Amino acid sequence: MSVQAPLDYIPLTGAKPRGKRPYFFDDPAVERVLAITMAVAQEVAVLRERLDTVERLLEKHGGLTRAEIDAYEPDQASATERAEWSRMYIARVLRIVQQEIEALNASPDNNYDLDAKADELGRT
Amino acid sequence: MSSWPSPPPYSLVGKHGVSPVTSHDDRARFNFLAQLNTHLATNVVPANARAYELKVKPEFEKEHGRAPRDRHEVRRAMLKNSLFQTWSALRRSSMELRQQNGREVVLRQIADLNQRAAALNADSPKLKLDPKFVVPPYIAKVDFHCMPGGYIDELAADDVSAAANYDVGIFATTAGGLGRLNDGAGHALAGWLKKNAPELKPKRILDLGCGMGHSLLPVAQAFPEAEVIAIDVAAPLLRFAHARAKSLDVNNITFIQANAEQVPEPDGSFDLVFTTMFLHETSNTAIKRIINETHRLLRPGGLCLHLEQPQFEGLPPFEQFMRDWDALYNNEPFWTRMHEMDLEALMEAVGFQREKMFVSGAQAVVDETIFGKQKEDVEDYGRKASWHVFGVRK
Numbered sequence: 162m163s164v165q166a167p168l169d170y171i172p173l174t175g176a177k178p179r180g181k182r183p184y185f186f187d188d189p190a191v192e193r194v195l196a197i198t199m200a201v202a203q204e205v206a207v208l209r210e211r212l213d214t215v216e217r218l219l220e221k222h223g224g225l226t227r228a229e230i231d232a233y234e235p236d237q238a239s240a241t242e243r244a245e246w247s248r249m250y251i252a253r254v255l256r257i258v259q260q261e262i263e264a265l266n267a268s269p270d271n272n273y274d275l276d277a278k279a280d281e282l283g284r285t
Numbered sequence: 286m287s288s289w290p291s292p293p294p295y296s297l298v299g300k301h302g303v304s305p306v307t308s309h310d311d312r313a314r315f316n317f318l319a320q321l322n323t324h325l326a327t328n329v330v331p332a333n334a335r336a337y338e339l340k341v342k343p344e345f346e347k348e349h350g351r352a353p354r355d356r357h358e359v360r361r362a363m364l365k366n367s368l369f370q371t372w373s374a375l376r377r378s379s380m381e382l383r384q385q386n387g388r389e390v391v392l393r394q395i396a397d398l399n400q401r402a403a404a405l406n407a408d409s410p411k412l413k414l415d416p417k418f419v420v421p422p423y424i425a426k427v428d429f430h431c432m433p434g435g436y437i438d439e440l441a442a443d444d445v446s447a448a449a450n451y452d453v454g455i456f457a458t459t460a461g462g463l464g465r466l467n468d469g470a471g472h473a474l475a476g477w478l479k480k481n482a483p484e485l486k487p488k489r490i491l492d493l494g495c496g497m498g499h500s501l502l503p504v505a506q507a508f509p510e511a512e513v514i515a516i517d518v519a520a521p522l523l524r525f526a527h528a529r530a531k532s533l534d535v536n537n538i539t540f541i542q543a544n545a546e547q548v549p550e551p552d553g554s555f556d557l558v559f560t561t562m563f564l565h566e567t568s569n570t571a572i573k574r575i576i577n578e579t580h581r582l583l584r585p586g587g588l589c590l591h592l593e594q595p596q597f598e599g600l601p602p603f604e605q606f607m608r609d610w611d612a613l614y615n616n617e618p619f620w621t622r623m624h625e626m627d628l629e630a631l632m633e634a635v636g637f638q639r640e641k642m643f644v645s646g647a648q649a650v651v652d653e654t655i656f657g658k659q660k661e662d663v664e665d666y667g668r669k670a671s672w673h674v675f676g677v678r679k
Contacts, residue, residue: 178428
């Protein structure tokens with residue numbers, strides 16, 4: 162029986178869809194910064210929601226101390242989980258850079274003009 | 286009386302047998318995007334019309350001595366407007382975040398999801414896939430609404446990930462507007478039939494381009510005695526749709542991998558043929574063949590319905606331009622082409638009679654105690670969970 166390597170899903174999550182990406186600002190660098198900022202904004206919202214959950218659970222079930230948080234050292238399993246979270250976090254924030262690199266490396270057919278493609282495929 | 290916020294939290298989205306497991310952070314990401322999209326639709330979208338009326342149009346008139354003639358002229362002028370640039374960049378970014386979030390949830394558990402689907406699908410006579418099937422190029426070569434790999438990409442054997450990603454993230458795109466099981470359009474269609482065609486007691490029903498079946502199930506449930514045939518070209522969608530339906534105990538549907546341009550069913554064998562948000566993802570050539578098939582497949586007196594956003598004909602250039610956004614910037618290359626076609630002329634050309642055609646409206650039907658009523662005054666140009674019903678009787 163052949164063993165299948167587990168799928169490394171993280172680079173796949175931010176894969177570039179076919180078709181040329183539209184850029185709306187006069188300078189594409191502005192768009193890049195905006196896309197990165199929105200991903201960070203999303204993750205701040207995620208942290209805020211998670212913290213809110215922690216606060217509510219603490220309120221309901223009783224507590225922990227700041228000293229405990231300060232003294233916390235992750236075990237191997239927790240460290241692995243946290244590292245994986247970080248890897249996904251970076252991939253998310255820098256998605257637009259990944260896609261620009263993919264666009265650079267892609268075959269011309271991957272970067273087709275959507276309107277021209279619709280003309281061509283409209284005849285199929 | 287207390288009520289859920291609008292949009293409601295993702296934790297209220299319904300589960301079925303092939304729902305991916307979501308973590309607290311996954312749900313928080315979809316919550317963020319639902320809020321972001323609601324914010325954009327409510328606060329930013331209307332400002333585009335204002336920018337056009339106050340700034341862009343007067344400047345155009347000053348330069349050309351007339352108003353913009355069509356949506357292309359509106360677009361060329363609006364593309365230089367800073368507010369439109371910002372809204373567009375945010376909307377595109379939101380769509381890309383939604384894809385990445387959905388793919389993260391689904392792909393990290395792809396083996397488990399595919400196994401669950403396979404267990405529900407095993408040896409079922411109601412799932413008919415064709416390993417030799419050739420997907421038409423207008424589906425195979427487009428990554429609709431920025432889904433990397435489109436509807437058909439298979440990253441593993443018996444893959445359902447494309448469909449699972451579609452399902453897990455619609456909440457974000459529609460800000461919960463399609464309801465608990467993303468089936469608000471299906472309930473709208475079932476309700477429309479009950480109200481407008483109560484005499485129709487369909488024995489056989491056909492859904493063309495069923496996708497993952499979210500809009501189909503309420504119709505199948507409304508007519509439990511009927512035999513329902515659902516076709517699609519994408520194997521991942523059909524595997525997922527069948528498993529999803531079975532886990533929700535809807536057992537009167539047979540899912541078949543087939544092309545809507547050439548349906549493997551006899552002439553006059555259906556009482557009801559319908560599509561939901563399907564025609565705009567097919568080519569102009571294909572639409573003509575599909576309309577022809579609806580006529581061939583219906584029995585005399587049978588009913589054909591298509592749920593879509595309104596056609597462009599008669600809309601002001603600015604509204605056409607706004608509705609064109611997804612075509613140009615969200616990988617929906619056929620969207621405008623379909624919305625510019627004269628559907629009535631197409632239907633007439635294949636043998637339907639003009640006096641038996643009609644256009645009606647339908648709005649997503651959701652559990653309003655949780656998902657709230659669609660706000661009538663919020664127009665998100667092509668994203669709103671209400672549709673036109675293009676219908677004809679044979």
